[in-house]
Amino acid sequence: MRVLVLNPGSSSLKYHLRDTAVTHPAAGILASGQVNWPPEDRSTPGSLHAAFEMIVQNMKRLGSVHPEAIGHRVVHGGQRFSTPVRVVADVTAAIEELSRLAPLHNPASVACINAAAERWPGLPQVAVFDTAFHRSIPDFAARYAIPEDAYRSYPVRRYGFHGISVEMACRDTAQFLGIPVLSLNAVVAHIGNGASVTAVSSGKSVDTSMGMTPLEGLVMGTRSGDLDPSIVLLLQRGGATAEEIDDLLNHRSGLLALAGTADMREIGAAAIQGEPAAILALDVAAYRLAKYIAAYSMVVGRPDALVFTGGVGENSALFRDKVVAWLGPLALSLDEDLNMAVQEGLRKISTKDSAFPVLVVPSDEERAIAESTAALLAAPTEG
Numbered sequence: 001m002r003v004l005v006l007n008p009g010s011s012s013l014k015y016h017l018r019d020t021a022v023t024h025p026a027a028g029i030l031a032s033g034q035v036n037w038p039p040e041d042r043s044t045p046g047s048l049h050a051a052f053e054m055i056v057q058n059m060k061r062l063g064s065v066h067p068e069a070i071g072h073r074v075v076h077g078g079q080r081f082s083t084p085v086r087v088v089a090d091v092t093a094a095i096e097e098l099s100r101l102a103p104l105h106n107p108a109s110v111a112c113i114n115a116a117a118e119r120w121p122g123l124p125q126v127a128v129f130d131t132a133f134h135r136s137i138p139d140f141a142a143r144y145a146i147p148e149d150a151y152r153s154y155p156v157r158r159y160g161f162h163g164i165s166v167e168m169a170c171r172d173t174a175q176f177l178g179i180p181v182l183s184l185n186a187v188v189a190h191i192g193n194g195a196s197v198t199a200v201s202s203g204k205s206v207d208t209s210m211g212m213t214p215l216e217g218l219v220m221g222t223r224s225g226d227l228d229p230s231i232v233l234l235l236q237r238g239g240a241t242a243e244e245i246d247d248l249l250n251h252r253s254g255l256l257a258l259a260g261t262a263d264m265r266e267i268g269a270a271a272i273q274g275e276p277a278a279i280l281a282l283d284v285a286a287y288r289l290a291k292y293i294a295a296y297s298m299v300v301g302r303p304d305a306l307v308f309t310g311g312v313g314e315n316s317a318l319f320r321d322k323v324v325a326w327l328g329p330l331a332l333s334l335d336e337d338l339n340m341a342v343q344e345g346l347r348k349i350s351t352k353d354s355a356f357p358v359l360v361v362p363s364d365e366e367r368a369i370a371e372s373t374a375a376l377l378a379a380p381t382e383g
């Protein structure tokens with residue numbers, strides 16, 4: 001089946017037209033690309049239409065045939081969605097309703113669903129959720145220690161995100177290691193503009209650094225990650241509104257706040273030039289991730305692998321090096337040449353005597369979404 005996958009990340013809109021009959025990761029791609037779609041453009045009427053037009057023109061230019069279905073990456077599926085679903089009116093409404101928990105992402109998915117329905121009326125659309133893979137996280141890792149009535153009135157719990165990427169990375173890792181995915185124990189760091197790390201035990205997510213929203217955990221491009229909740233109260237008591245604090249923590253924090261840019265390429269170059277703010281930003285982000293990796297290595301027992309994926313995880317040798325430098329006590333070590341090598345595809349970057357392998361695994365949310373979309377549409381419908 002030819003599936004057009006739409007993946008609105010926090011900094012971009014990625015699209016792939018895939019033929020799901022071809023299972024090879026690269027060979028199944030009929031057309032692909034990425035449109036820069038920063039949050040400040042998202043409220044501009046027409047910005048999605050312009051992005052969509054670019055996608056359609058690119059597919060035409062490449063002579064790609066029309067899609068037979070659309071698969072959407074939806075970041076927040078809340079309590080309701082634990083598997084891919086066919087998009088019908090109340091599904092779109094539920095995704096929209098969850099926008100307050102994923103303000104950078106869910107509105108973009110709703111816009112993509114509506115734009116696709118307008119462009120290709122009648123074509124089946126499927127929503128695949130970032131939160132679904134994390135449904136296996138046990139209560140003791142998902143609950144926040146706040147009063148029960150607050151827990152009951154709101155779905156206050158750890159949902160976790162990047163699950164589509166992490167699940168696919170686990171499949172690819174298990175295949176590379178020659179073990180069944182259901183026996184894989186791993187720590188998977190998805191580091192892009194948004195970033196999270198997941199503890200995987202017997203192929204299932206058992207803990208992850210993002211929480212009720214994609215703001216908790218690691219230092220990200222423009223998001224703070226973990227902080228003392230009292231800081232929010234101090235800001236509020238200083239006169240900031242909820243919207244201003246939301247904007248501060250989601251759009252103006254993280255690497256951007258520390259280094260003046262959210263782009264790891266620029267931070268890496270500045271750090272190599274000795275720029276103190278860039279070095280500090282790298283250190284703060286790498287140290288935070290290393291602490292989580294150390295903790296999650298204990299959670300999963302003996303990991304079969306540490307996996308780096310996502311735009312930064314796949315491309316920044318400097319960041320990986322800084323992270324693994326903290327993990328000496330786990331007897332992890334990187335092979336400098338393998339880490340620095342610019343190479344496509346899944347690869348091992350650790351030394352032979354590293355306690356467990358460190359891998360770079362290309363994130364392939366689009367392949368996962370295309371496969372889920374085709375599988376759901378091929379399944380016999382009930383009734």
Ligand SMILES: Nc1ncnc2c1ncn2[C@@H]1O[C@H](COP(=O)(O)OP(=O)(O)O)[C@@H](O)[C@H]1O
Pocket residue numbers: 009010011012191192193194221262263264265268310311312315316
């Ligand atoms: N060659 C590179 N070296 C270092 N960082 C890179 C490189 N290429 C991309 N990145 C980083 O990856 C980030 C984008 O990651 P990605 O996973 O595509 O983000 P998202 O899906 O959140 O939009 C960029 O902001 C940039 O910091």
Ligand SMILES: CC(=O)OP(=O)(O)O
Pocket residue numbers: 008009010011075105130161162192193194195214
């Ligand atoms: C959940 C999330 O932050 O996604 P992305 O990294 O694609 O922005």
Ligand SMILES: [Mg+2]
Pocket residue numbers: 009010192193194
């Ligand atoms: Mg992404």
